[in-house]
Amino acid sequence: MDIIANFIDGQYQAPHQQQYLDNIEPATGKVYGQIPDSGDEDVELAVTAAKKALPAWRALPLETRADYLTAIAQEIERRIEELALAEAIDNGKPVSLARSVDIPRAASNFKFFAHACSQFASESHAMAGNAINYTLRQPVGVVGCISPWNLPLYLFTWKIAPALAAGNCVIAKPSEITPKTAAMLGEICQKVGLPRGVLNILHGTGANVGQAICQHEEVKAISFTGGTTTGADIAQLLAPKFKKLSLELGGKNPALIFADCDFDSTVDQVFRASFANQGQICLCASRLYIERPIYEKFKQALIAKAQALQPNDPLLDTSEMGAIVSSTHLQKVLSYVEDAKAQGGKILIGGEQVKLSGRCQEGYFLQATIIEGLANNARCNQEEIFGPLITIQPFDTDQEALALANDSDYGLAATIWTNNLGRAHFLAENINTGIVWINCWLLRDLRTPFGGMNHSGLGREGGDEAMRFFTESKNVCVKY
Numbered sequence: 168m169d170i171i172a173n174f175i176d177g178q179y180q181a182p183h184q185q186q187y188l189d190n191i192e193p194a195t196g197k198v199y200g201q202i203p204d205s206g207d208e209d210v211e212l213a214v215t216a217a218k219k220a221l222p223a224w225r226a227l228p229l230e231t232r233a234d235y236l237t238a239i240a241q242e243i244e245r246r247i248e249e250l251a252l253a254e255a256i257d258n259g260k261p262v263s264l265a266r267s268v269d270i271p272r273a274a275s276n277f278k279f280f281a282h283a284c285s286q287f288a289s290e291s292h293a294m295a296g297n298a299i300n301y302t303l304r305q306p307v308g309v310v311g312c313i314s315p316w317n318l319p320l321y322l323f324t325w326k327i328a329p330a331l332a333a334g335n336c337v338i339a340k341p342s343e344i345t346p347k348t349a350a351m352l353g354e355i356c357q358k359v360g361l362p363r364g365v366l367n368i369l370h371g372t373g374a375n376v377g378q379a380i381c382q383h384e385e386v387k388a389i390s391f392t393g394g395t396t397t398g399a400d401i402a403q404l405l406a407p408k409f410k411k412l413s414l415e416l417g418g419k420n421p422a423l424i425f426a427d428c429d430f431d432s433t434v435d436q437v438f439r440a441s442f443a444n445q446g447q448i449c450l451c452a453s454r455l456y457i458e459r460p461i462y463e464k465f466k467q468a469l470i471a472k473a474q475a476l477q478p479n480d481p482l483l484d485t486s487e488m489g490a491i492v493s494s495t496h497l498q499k500v501l502s503y504v505e506d507a508k509a510q511g512g513k514i515l516i517g518g519e520q521v522k523l524s525g526r527c528q529e530g531y532f533l534q535a536t537i538i539e540g541l542a543n544n545a546r547c548n549q550e551e552i553f554g555p556l557i558t559i560q561p562f563d564t565d566q567e568a569l570a571l572a573n574d575s576d577y578g579l580a581a582t583i584w585t586n587n588l589g590r591a592h593f594l595a596e597n598i599n600t601g602i603v604w605i606n607c608w609l610l611r612d613l614r615t616p617f618g619g620m621n622h623s624g625l626g627r628e629g630g631d632e633a634m635r636f637f638t639e640s641k642n643v644c645v646k647y
Protein backbone atom coordinates (compact mmCIF):
# COMPACT_ATOMS: atom_id res chain seq x y z
CA MET A 168 0.00 0.00 0.00
CA ASP A 169 1.41 3.35 -1.05
CA ILE A 170 0.86 5.81 1.82
CA ILE A 171 1.43 9.46 1.03
CA ALA A 172 2.27 12.15 3.59
CA ASN A 173 1.92 15.91 3.61
CA PHE A 174 5.08 17.91 2.90
CA ILE A 175 5.29 20.68 5.48
CA ASP A 176 8.32 22.72 6.50
CA GLY A 177 10.55 20.56 4.33
CA GLN A 178 9.51 17.32 6.04
CA TYR A 179 6.98 14.61 5.29
CA GLN A 180 4.32 14.51 8.01
CA ALA A 181 1.21 12.46 8.70
CA PRO A 182 -2.05 14.44 8.85
CA HIS A 183 -2.86 15.82 12.30
CA GLN A 184 -6.13 13.88 12.61
CA GLN A 185 -4.55 10.68 11.24
CA GLN A 186 -7.40 10.43 8.74
CA TYR A 187 -6.76 9.02 5.26
CA LEU A 188 -8.55 8.69 1.94
CA ASP A 189 -8.21 5.80 -0.50
CA ASN A 190 -6.32 6.36 -3.72
CA ILE A 191 -7.67 4.33 -6.64
CA GLU A 192 -5.89 3.31 -9.84
CA PRO A 193 -8.40 4.14 -12.61
CA ALA A 194 -7.12 1.41 -14.95
CA THR A 195 -7.84 -1.33 -12.40
CA GLY A 196 -10.52 0.22 -10.21
CA LYS A 197 -8.49 -0.95 -7.20
CA VAL A 198 -7.29 0.96 -4.16
CA TYR A 199 -3.52 1.14 -4.34
CA GLY A 200 -2.70 3.78 -1.79
CA GLN A 201 -3.84 6.21 0.85
CA ILE A 202 -3.53 9.95 1.11
CA PRO A 203 -3.94 12.34 4.04
CA ASP A 204 -7.45 13.66 4.56
CA SER A 205 -5.95 16.89 5.86
CA GLY A 206 -7.80 19.65 7.66
CA ASP A 207 -7.46 22.99 9.43
CA GLU A 208 -4.60 21.90 11.72
CA ASP A 209 -2.45 20.82 8.77
CA VAL A 210 -3.15 24.09 6.96
CA GLU A 211 -2.16 25.97 10.10
CA LEU A 212 1.18 24.11 10.30
CA ALA A 213 1.86 24.74 6.61
CA VAL A 214 1.01 28.44 6.85
CA THR A 215 3.22 28.83 9.92
CA ALA A 216 6.12 27.20 8.05
CA ALA A 217 5.54 29.32 4.96
CA LYS A 218 5.37 32.56 6.97
CA LYS A 219 8.61 31.67 8.73
CA ALA A 220 10.35 30.95 5.42
CA LEU A 221 9.03 34.02 3.63
CA PRO A 222 11.42 36.82 4.73
CA ALA A 223 14.53 34.90 3.72
CA TRP A 224 13.04 33.54 0.48
CA ARG A 225 11.81 36.90 -0.78
CA ALA A 226 15.12 38.53 0.15
CA LEU A 227 17.18 36.10 -1.92
CA PRO A 228 18.80 37.48 -5.05
CA LEU A 229 16.66 36.67 -8.08
CA GLU A 230 19.45 34.51 -9.49
CA THR A 231 19.49 32.31 -6.40
CA ARG A 232 15.74 31.72 -6.53
CA ALA A 233 16.11 30.98 -10.24
CA ASP A 234 18.89 28.48 -9.48
CA TYR A 235 16.57 26.55 -7.15
CA LEU A 236 13.86 26.45 -9.83
CA THR A 237 16.35 25.25 -12.43
CA ALA A 238 17.60 22.55 -10.06
CA ILE A 239 14.01 21.35 -9.51
CA ALA A 240 13.48 21.22 -13.29
CA GLN A 241 16.67 19.17 -13.72
CA GLU A 242 15.65 16.75 -11.01
CA ILE A 243 12.21 16.31 -12.62
CA GLU A 244 13.97 15.54 -15.89
CA ARG A 245 16.28 13.07 -14.17
CA ARG A 246 13.29 11.24 -12.67
CA ILE A 247 11.13 11.40 -15.80
CA GLU A 248 10.49 7.66 -16.11
CA GLU A 249 9.52 7.26 -12.47
CA LEU A 250 7.25 10.32 -12.56
CA ALA A 251 5.62 9.31 -15.85
CA LEU A 252 4.83 5.86 -14.50
CA ALA A 253 3.42 7.34 -11.28
CA GLU A 254 1.25 9.73 -13.28
CA ALA A 255 -0.07 6.95 -15.51
CA ILE A 256 -0.97 4.76 -12.52
CA ASP A 257 -2.57 7.61 -10.59
CA ASN A 258 -4.50 9.24 -13.44
CA GLY A 259 -5.04 6.48 -15.99
CA LYS A 260 -3.39 8.42 -18.81
CA PRO A 261 -1.11 6.56 -21.24
CA VAL A 262 2.41 6.38 -19.86
CA SER A 263 3.71 7.54 -23.26
CA LEU A 264 1.66 10.74 -22.90
CA ALA A 265 2.91 11.34 -19.37
CA ARG A 266 6.47 10.77 -20.59
CA SER A 267 6.22 12.99 -23.67
CA VAL A 268 3.91 15.77 -22.42
CA ASP A 269 3.05 15.95 -18.71
CA ILE A 270 6.43 15.46 -17.08
CA PRO A 271 8.52 17.42 -19.62
CA ARG A 272 6.06 20.30 -19.27
CA ALA A 273 6.38 20.20 -15.47
CA ALA A 274 10.14 20.62 -15.91
CA SER A 275 9.59 23.37 -18.50
CA ASN A 276 7.33 25.25 -16.08
CA PHE A 277 10.21 25.57 -13.61
CA LYS A 278 12.80 26.30 -16.30
CA PHE A 279 10.57 28.90 -17.91
CA PHE A 280 9.87 30.85 -14.71
CA ALA A 281 13.50 30.59 -13.57
CA HIS A 282 14.21 32.66 -16.64
CA ALA A 283 10.99 34.72 -16.78
CA CYS A 284 11.55 36.21 -13.34
CA SER A 285 14.81 37.71 -14.55
CA GLN A 286 12.99 39.37 -17.45
CA PHE A 287 10.13 40.76 -15.36
CA ALA A 288 10.74 44.49 -15.12
CA SER A 289 8.95 47.37 -13.45
CA GLU A 290 7.73 50.49 -15.21
CA SER A 291 8.57 54.08 -14.43
CA HIS A 292 6.50 57.12 -15.36
CA ALA A 293 8.18 60.50 -15.52
CA MET A 294 5.99 63.56 -14.79
CA ALA A 295 6.58 66.84 -16.50
CA GLY A 296 9.60 68.46 -14.92
CA ASN A 297 9.69 67.53 -11.26
CA ALA A 298 8.67 64.00 -10.36
CA ILE A 299 9.07 60.40 -11.34
CA ASN A 300 6.99 57.35 -10.45
CA TYR A 301 8.46 53.91 -10.27
CA THR A 302 6.59 50.70 -9.63
CA LEU A 303 7.77 48.06 -7.22
CA ARG A 304 6.46 44.55 -7.81
CA GLN A 305 6.72 42.72 -4.53
CA PRO A 306 5.80 39.15 -3.59
CA VAL A 307 2.23 38.79 -2.33
CA GLY A 308 3.37 36.67 0.62
CA VAL A 309 1.96 33.23 1.38
CA VAL A 310 -0.15 32.04 -1.54
CA GLY A 311 -2.37 29.02 -2.24
CA CYS A 312 -2.21 26.90 -5.41
CA ILE A 313 -5.03 24.41 -5.99
CA SER A 314 -4.94 22.13 -9.01
CA PRO A 315 -7.07 19.44 -10.67
CA TRP A 316 -6.62 15.80 -11.67
CA ASN A 317 -6.45 15.94 -15.46
CA LEU A 318 -2.84 17.13 -15.89
CA PRO A 319 -1.61 16.56 -12.35
CA LEU A 320 2.06 17.58 -12.18
CA TYR A 321 1.79 19.76 -15.30
CA LEU A 322 -0.83 22.09 -13.78
CA PHE A 323 0.41 21.84 -10.19
CA THR A 324 3.82 23.20 -11.25
CA TRP A 325 2.30 25.73 -13.69
CA LYS A 326 1.12 27.57 -10.57
CA ILE A 327 3.88 26.78 -8.11
CA ALA A 328 6.78 27.80 -10.40
CA PRO A 329 5.70 31.44 -10.98
CA ALA A 330 4.61 31.80 -7.36
CA LEU A 331 8.06 30.78 -6.12
CA ALA A 332 9.88 32.72 -8.84
CA ALA A 333 8.10 35.89 -7.73
CA GLY A 334 9.32 35.39 -4.16
CA ASN A 335 6.23 33.93 -2.50
CA CYS A 336 5.99 30.92 -0.22
CA VAL A 337 3.39 28.40 -1.27
CA ILE A 338 0.73 26.14 0.20
CA ALA A 339 -0.18 23.81 -2.66
CA LYS A 340 -2.93 21.24 -2.90
CA PRO A 341 -3.17 18.72 -5.73
CA SER A 342 -6.41 16.94 -6.52
CA GLU A 343 -7.21 14.18 -4.04
CA ILE A 344 -7.90 12.00 -7.10
CA THR A 345 -4.31 12.27 -8.42
CA PRO A 346 -1.95 13.12 -5.53
CA LYS A 347 1.07 10.97 -6.33
CA THR A 348 3.41 13.10 -8.45
CA ALA A 349 2.68 16.15 -6.30
CA ALA A 350 3.78 14.11 -3.30
CA MET A 351 6.98 13.17 -5.16
CA LEU A 352 7.70 16.85 -5.79
CA GLY A 353 8.45 17.16 -2.06
CA GLU A 354 11.31 14.65 -2.44
CA ILE A 355 12.64 16.73 -5.30
CA CYS A 356 12.55 19.88 -3.15
CA GLN A 357 14.47 18.03 -0.43
CA LYS A 358 17.02 16.77 -2.94
CA VAL A 359 17.79 20.24 -4.33
CA GLY A 360 17.83 21.78 -0.85
CA LEU A 361 14.91 24.15 -1.33
CA PRO A 362 14.74 26.06 1.97
CA ARG A 363 12.24 24.55 4.41
CA GLY A 364 8.73 25.97 4.33
CA VAL A 365 9.06 27.63 0.92
CA LEU A 366 6.83 25.00 -0.69
CA ASN A 367 4.32 23.06 1.40
CA ILE A 368 2.17 20.34 -0.18
CA LEU A 369 -1.08 19.33 1.49
CA HIS A 370 -3.37 16.49 0.46
CA GLY A 371 -7.07 16.00 0.95
CA THR A 372 -10.47 17.07 -0.24
CA GLY A 373 -11.59 20.42 -1.53
CA ALA A 374 -14.25 20.65 1.15
CA ASN A 375 -11.72 20.20 3.97
CA VAL A 376 -8.22 21.28 3.12
CA GLY A 377 -9.01 23.20 -0.10
CA GLN A 378 -11.47 25.52 1.60
CA ALA A 379 -9.25 25.87 4.65
CA ILE A 380 -6.38 27.09 2.44
CA CYS A 381 -8.69 29.55 0.66
CA GLN A 382 -10.11 30.89 3.91
CA HIS A 383 -6.90 31.25 5.89
CA GLU A 384 -6.30 34.93 6.67
CA GLU A 385 -2.56 34.63 6.04
CA VAL A 386 -3.00 33.18 2.53
CA LYS A 387 -3.11 36.30 0.40
CA ALA A 388 -3.77 34.93 -3.07
CA ILE A 389 -5.36 31.82 -4.54
CA SER A 390 -4.60 30.36 -7.93
CA PHE A 391 -7.16 27.70 -8.79
CA THR A 392 -7.72 25.39 -11.76
CA GLY A 393 -10.74 23.10 -11.81
CA GLY A 394 -14.46 22.96 -12.43
CA THR A 395 -16.55 26.08 -12.98
CA THR A 396 -18.90 25.30 -10.09
CA THR A 397 -15.97 24.98 -7.70
CA GLY A 398 -14.51 28.22 -9.05
CA ALA A 399 -17.79 29.99 -8.37
CA ASP A 400 -17.85 28.62 -4.80
CA ILE A 401 -14.31 29.84 -4.17
CA ALA A 402 -15.06 33.26 -5.68
CA GLN A 403 -18.07 33.62 -3.37
CA LEU A 404 -16.04 32.56 -0.35
CA LEU A 405 -13.22 34.97 -1.10
CA ALA A 406 -15.16 38.02 -2.25
CA PRO A 407 -15.46 39.60 1.22
CA LYS A 408 -11.83 38.78 2.02
CA PHE A 409 -10.29 40.85 -0.81
CA LYS A 410 -7.76 38.22 -1.80
CA LYS A 411 -6.18 38.01 -5.20
CA LEU A 412 -7.89 35.25 -7.16
CA SER A 413 -7.03 33.55 -10.43
CA LEU A 414 -9.59 31.08 -11.76
CA GLU A 415 -8.81 28.73 -14.61
CA LEU A 416 -12.10 26.93 -15.19
CA GLY A 417 -13.88 24.73 -17.68
CA GLY A 418 -14.43 25.00 -21.40
CA LYS A 419 -16.86 23.95 -24.11
CA ASN A 420 -14.48 24.54 -26.92
CA PRO A 421 -15.64 24.92 -30.53
CA ALA A 422 -13.64 23.71 -33.54
CA LEU A 423 -14.60 25.48 -36.78
CA ILE A 424 -13.60 23.29 -39.71
CA PHE A 425 -13.83 24.81 -43.20
CA ALA A 426 -13.93 23.07 -46.57
CA ASP A 427 -10.66 24.73 -47.57
CA CYS A 428 -8.65 23.22 -44.69
CA ASP A 429 -5.80 20.75 -45.28
CA PHE A 430 -8.10 17.79 -44.93
CA ASP A 431 -5.84 14.97 -43.70
CA SER A 432 -3.79 17.04 -41.33
CA THR A 433 -6.94 18.70 -39.96
CA VAL A 434 -8.58 15.34 -39.31
CA ASP A 435 -5.49 14.21 -37.40
CA GLN A 436 -5.16 17.38 -35.37
CA VAL A 437 -8.87 17.81 -34.60
CA PHE A 438 -9.05 14.17 -33.52
CA ARG A 439 -6.15 14.73 -31.15
CA ALA A 440 -7.71 17.97 -29.89
CA SER A 441 -10.89 16.04 -29.12
CA PHE A 442 -9.56 12.88 -27.50
CA ALA A 443 -6.09 13.55 -26.10
CA ASN A 444 -5.88 12.53 -22.45
CA GLN A 445 -9.31 10.85 -22.89
CA GLY A 446 -10.77 14.29 -23.66
CA GLN A 447 -9.91 15.42 -20.13
CA ILE A 448 -8.18 18.71 -20.89
CA CYS A 449 -10.01 21.97 -20.42
CA LEU A 450 -8.79 22.97 -23.91
CA CYS A 451 -10.10 19.90 -25.74
CA ALA A 452 -12.40 20.53 -28.68
CA SER A 453 -15.85 19.25 -27.77
CA ARG A 454 -18.18 20.91 -30.32
CA LEU A 455 -17.10 20.38 -33.91
CA TYR A 456 -18.71 22.58 -36.55
CA ILE A 457 -17.90 21.30 -40.04
CA GLU A 458 -18.64 23.17 -43.28
CA ARG A 459 -21.32 21.25 -45.16
CA PRO A 460 -19.38 20.34 -48.35
CA ILE A 461 -16.89 18.25 -46.31
CA TYR A 462 -19.22 17.23 -43.48
CA GLU A 463 -19.80 13.59 -44.49
CA LYS A 464 -16.21 12.94 -45.51
CA PHE A 465 -14.84 14.52 -42.32
CA LYS A 466 -17.34 12.60 -40.19
CA GLN A 467 -16.34 9.27 -41.74
CA ALA A 468 -12.65 10.07 -41.24
CA LEU A 469 -13.25 10.84 -37.55
CA ILE A 470 -15.25 7.65 -37.07
CA ALA A 471 -12.47 5.60 -38.67
CA LYS A 472 -9.91 7.12 -36.34
CA ALA A 473 -12.16 6.57 -33.31
CA GLN A 474 -12.56 2.93 -34.30
CA ALA A 475 -8.80 2.54 -34.42
CA LEU A 476 -8.26 4.16 -31.02
CA GLN A 477 -9.02 1.34 -28.62
CA PRO A 478 -8.68 2.05 -24.89
CA ASN A 479 -5.95 -0.04 -23.33
CA ASP A 480 -3.84 -0.49 -20.20
CA PRO A 481 -2.19 2.93 -19.76
CA LEU A 482 0.99 1.28 -18.54
CA LEU A 483 1.64 -0.32 -21.93
CA ASP A 484 3.97 1.76 -24.06
CA THR A 485 1.70 1.15 -27.03
CA SER A 486 -1.42 2.46 -25.29
CA GLU A 487 -2.81 5.64 -26.86
CA MET A 488 -6.01 5.88 -24.86
CA GLY A 489 -6.09 5.12 -21.18
CA ALA A 490 -8.75 5.11 -18.48
CA ILE A 491 -11.22 7.77 -17.37
CA VAL A 492 -9.99 9.22 -14.09
CA SER A 493 -12.64 7.79 -11.77
CA SER A 494 -15.79 5.74 -11.65
CA THR A 495 -17.79 8.85 -10.73
CA HIS A 496 -16.42 10.70 -13.70
CA LEU A 497 -17.07 7.79 -16.06
CA GLN A 498 -20.70 7.72 -14.88
CA LYS A 499 -20.93 11.47 -15.43
CA VAL A 500 -19.70 11.15 -19.03
CA LEU A 501 -22.05 8.21 -19.68
CA SER A 502 -24.98 10.21 -18.32
CA TYR A 503 -24.41 12.70 -21.17
CA VAL A 504 -24.66 9.85 -23.69
CA GLU A 505 -28.07 8.99 -22.25
CA ASP A 506 -29.09 12.63 -22.37
CA ALA A 507 -27.97 12.87 -26.00
CA LYS A 508 -30.07 9.84 -26.92
CA ALA A 509 -33.09 11.35 -25.19
CA GLN A 510 -32.56 14.58 -27.14
CA GLY A 511 -32.58 12.73 -30.49
CA GLY A 512 -28.80 12.58 -30.91
CA LYS A 513 -27.30 9.77 -32.98
CA ILE A 514 -24.34 7.97 -31.40
CA LEU A 515 -22.04 7.42 -34.37
CA ILE A 516 -19.47 5.49 -32.38
CA GLY A 517 -18.69 4.74 -28.74
CA GLY A 518 -21.02 5.70 -25.92
CA GLU A 519 -20.42 2.60 -23.83
CA GLN A 520 -17.99 1.50 -21.17
CA VAL A 521 -15.27 -0.79 -22.58
CA LYS A 522 -14.40 -3.91 -20.61
CA LEU A 523 -10.76 -4.99 -20.84
CA SER A 524 -9.46 -8.32 -19.66
CA GLY A 525 -6.70 -9.18 -17.20
CA ARG A 526 -5.34 -6.58 -14.82
CA CYS A 527 -7.64 -3.88 -16.20
CA GLN A 528 -10.94 -5.78 -16.12
CA GLU A 529 -12.43 -3.47 -13.48
CA GLY A 530 -10.99 -0.28 -15.00
CA TYR A 531 -12.90 2.77 -16.19
CA PHE A 532 -12.57 2.72 -19.97
CA LEU A 533 -14.71 4.45 -22.56
CA GLN A 534 -14.38 4.44 -26.32
CA ALA A 535 -14.05 7.71 -28.19
CA THR A 536 -17.65 8.83 -28.68
CA ILE A 537 -19.02 10.93 -31.53
CA ILE A 538 -22.59 12.22 -31.58
CA GLU A 539 -24.49 14.05 -34.30
CA GLY A 540 -27.96 15.46 -34.69
CA LEU A 541 -28.20 17.49 -31.49
CA ALA A 542 -29.49 21.04 -31.32
CA ASN A 543 -26.93 23.60 -30.21
CA ASN A 544 -28.85 24.15 -26.99
CA ALA A 545 -28.68 20.45 -26.00
CA ARG A 546 -26.79 19.78 -22.77
CA CYS A 547 -24.03 17.97 -24.69
CA ASN A 548 -23.40 21.18 -26.61
CA GLN A 549 -23.62 23.52 -23.63
CA GLU A 550 -22.16 21.75 -20.59
CA GLU A 551 -18.57 20.75 -19.98
CA ILE A 552 -18.41 16.94 -20.16
CA PHE A 553 -14.64 16.62 -19.84
CA GLY A 554 -14.36 13.21 -21.42
CA PRO A 555 -13.91 11.46 -24.78
CA LEU A 556 -17.22 12.68 -26.16
CA ILE A 557 -17.69 15.17 -28.98
CA THR A 558 -20.63 16.41 -30.97
CA ILE A 559 -20.55 17.30 -34.66
CA GLN A 560 -22.79 19.66 -36.64
CA PRO A 561 -22.70 21.04 -40.20
CA PHE A 562 -22.74 24.76 -41.01
CA ASP A 563 -23.07 26.78 -44.22
CA THR A 564 -21.59 30.25 -43.68
CA ASP A 565 -18.85 31.94 -41.68
CA GLN A 566 -21.47 33.95 -39.78
CA GLU A 567 -23.36 30.81 -38.84
CA ALA A 568 -20.14 29.16 -37.65
CA LEU A 569 -19.30 32.20 -35.56
CA ALA A 570 -22.79 32.35 -34.03
CA LEU A 571 -22.66 28.64 -33.12
CA ALA A 572 -19.20 29.01 -31.60
CA ASN A 573 -20.27 31.97 -29.49
CA ASP A 574 -23.51 30.33 -28.34
CA SER A 575 -21.97 29.25 -25.02
CA ASP A 576 -21.56 30.39 -21.42
CA TYR A 577 -17.94 29.27 -21.62
CA GLY A 578 -15.12 31.09 -23.37
CA LEU A 579 -11.85 29.23 -23.04
CA ALA A 580 -10.40 28.07 -26.36
CA ALA A 581 -11.43 27.83 -30.01
CA THR A 582 -9.73 26.26 -33.00
CA ILE A 583 -10.18 27.40 -36.61
CA TRP A 584 -9.20 25.17 -39.52
CA THR A 585 -8.95 26.97 -42.87
CA ASN A 586 -6.44 28.17 -45.45
CA ASN A 587 -8.21 31.52 -45.77
CA LEU A 588 -6.21 33.77 -43.45
CA GLY A 589 -8.63 36.68 -43.80
CA ARG A 590 -11.49 34.50 -42.59
CA ALA A 591 -9.34 33.02 -39.84
CA HIS A 592 -8.38 36.44 -38.57
CA PHE A 593 -11.98 37.74 -38.73
CA LEU A 594 -13.20 34.76 -36.70
CA ALA A 595 -10.33 34.97 -34.22
CA GLU A 596 -11.17 38.60 -33.58
CA ASN A 597 -14.86 37.88 -33.03
CA ILE A 598 -14.86 34.61 -31.13
CA ASN A 599 -15.45 35.06 -27.41
CA THR A 600 -12.64 32.92 -26.06
CA GLY A 601 -9.37 33.73 -24.32
CA ILE A 602 -7.38 31.47 -26.66
CA VAL A 603 -7.71 30.89 -30.40
CA TRP A 604 -5.61 28.37 -32.31
CA ILE A 605 -5.56 28.58 -36.11
CA ASN A 606 -4.62 25.33 -37.87
CA CYS A 607 -3.14 23.95 -34.65
CA TRP A 608 -4.10 22.95 -31.13
CA LEU A 609 -2.26 23.16 -27.81
CA LEU A 610 0.76 24.72 -29.45
CA ARG A 611 2.05 26.42 -26.32
CA ASP A 612 4.40 29.33 -25.84
CA LEU A 613 4.66 29.79 -22.09
CA ARG A 614 5.07 33.56 -22.48
CA THR A 615 1.51 33.99 -23.80
CA PRO A 616 -1.55 34.92 -21.72
CA PHE A 617 -3.48 31.77 -20.90
CA GLY A 618 -7.08 31.69 -19.67
CA GLY A 619 -10.72 32.14 -20.48
CA MET A 620 -13.66 34.49 -20.55
CA ASN A 621 -17.11 34.26 -18.96
CA HIS A 622 -17.66 30.91 -17.17
CA SER A 623 -14.15 29.80 -18.15
CA GLY A 624 -12.52 31.92 -15.53
CA LEU A 625 -10.97 35.06 -14.27
CA GLY A 626 -7.49 36.38 -14.98
CA ARG A 627 -4.71 34.91 -17.06
CA GLU A 628 -1.77 32.63 -16.35
CA GLY A 629 1.54 32.36 -18.21
CA GLY A 630 4.53 34.67 -18.68
CA ASP A 631 4.21 38.18 -17.29
CA GLU A 632 0.53 37.63 -16.46
CA ALA A 633 1.52 35.03 -13.89
CA MET A 634 4.34 37.19 -12.54
CA ARG A 635 1.88 40.06 -12.14
CA PHE A 636 -0.66 37.86 -10.40
CA PHE A 637 1.89 36.65 -7.89
CA THR A 638 3.14 40.17 -7.10
CA GLU A 639 1.62 43.29 -5.59
CA SER A 640 2.43 46.45 -7.48
CA LYS A 641 3.33 49.47 -5.42
CA ASN A 642 3.76 52.86 -7.03
CA VAL A 643 6.39 55.16 -5.56
CA CYS A 644 6.23 58.82 -6.59
CA VAL A 645 9.44 60.83 -6.06
CA LYS A 646 9.34 64.61 -6.29
CA TYR A 647 12.68 66.24 -7.04
Ligand SMILES: NC(=O)C1=CN([C@@H]2O[C@H](COP(=O)(O)OP(=O)(O)OC[C@H]3O[C@@H](n4cnc5c(N)ncnc54)[C@H](O)[C@@H]3O)[C@@H](O)[C@H]2O)C=CC1
Nearest residue numbers: 314315341342372373377378393394397416417449551553
Ligand atom coordinates in the same frame (compact mmCIF):
# COMPACT_ATOMS: atom_id res chain seq x y z
N1 LIG B 1 -9.09 21.97 -15.75
C1 LIG B 1 -10.40 21.93 -15.81
O1 LIG B 1 -10.99 22.66 -16.52
C2 LIG B 1 -11.08 20.95 -14.98
C3 LIG B 1 -12.43 20.86 -15.02
N2 LIG B 1 -13.05 19.96 -14.26
C4 LIG B 1 -14.50 19.91 -14.37
O2 LIG B 1 -15.03 19.90 -13.08
C5 LIG B 1 -15.83 18.75 -12.91
C6 LIG B 1 -15.69 18.27 -11.50
O3 LIG B 1 -14.40 17.74 -11.30
P1 LIG B 1 -13.75 17.79 -9.86
O4 LIG B 1 -12.69 16.81 -9.71
O5 LIG B 1 -14.85 17.66 -8.87
O6 LIG B 1 -13.06 19.21 -9.90
P2 LIG B 1 -12.96 20.26 -8.77
O7 LIG B 1 -13.13 21.59 -9.33
O8 LIG B 1 -13.83 19.86 -7.63
O9 LIG B 1 -11.46 20.03 -8.26
C7 LIG B 1 -10.34 20.80 -8.59
C8 LIG B 1 -9.49 21.05 -7.35
O10 LIG B 1 -10.21 21.90 -6.46
C9 LIG B 1 -10.29 21.33 -5.16
N3 LIG B 1 -11.52 21.81 -4.57
C10 LIG B 1 -12.76 21.29 -4.72
N4 LIG B 1 -13.65 22.02 -4.02
C11 LIG B 1 -12.97 23.04 -3.44
C12 LIG B 1 -13.33 24.13 -2.60
N5 LIG B 1 -14.58 24.34 -2.26
N6 LIG B 1 -12.37 24.97 -2.19
C13 LIG B 1 -11.09 24.77 -2.55
N7 LIG B 1 -10.69 23.76 -3.32
C14 LIG B 1 -11.62 22.90 -3.78
C15 LIG B 1 -10.20 19.85 -5.42
O11 LIG B 1 -9.84 19.14 -4.27
C16 LIG B 1 -9.16 19.81 -6.53
O12 LIG B 1 -7.87 19.94 -5.98
C17 LIG B 1 -15.33 17.78 -13.97
O13 LIG B 1 -16.29 16.87 -14.33
C18 LIG B 1 -14.97 18.70 -15.08
O14 LIG B 1 -16.11 19.01 -15.82
C19 LIG B 1 -12.35 19.14 -13.42
C20 LIG B 1 -11.01 19.17 -13.33
C21 LIG B 1 -10.25 20.06 -14.15
Ligand SMILES: O=C(O)/C=C/C=C(\O)C(=O)O
Nearest residue numbers: 317392415448449450611
Ligand atom coordinates in the same frame (compact mmCIF):
# COMPACT_ATOMS: atom_id res chain seq x y z
O1 LIG C 1 -1.16 25.45 -19.82
C1 LIG C 1 -1.47 24.55 -20.59
O2 LIG C 1 -0.78 24.25 -21.54
C2 LIG C 1 -2.68 23.76 -20.41
C3 LIG C 1 -3.53 23.96 -19.44
C4 LIG C 1 -4.66 23.09 -19.28
C5 LIG C 1 -5.58 23.27 -18.33
O3 LIG C 1 -5.57 24.36 -17.57
C6 LIG C 1 -6.61 22.27 -18.01
O4 LIG C 1 -6.79 21.29 -18.72
O5 LIG C 1 -7.24 22.48 -16.99
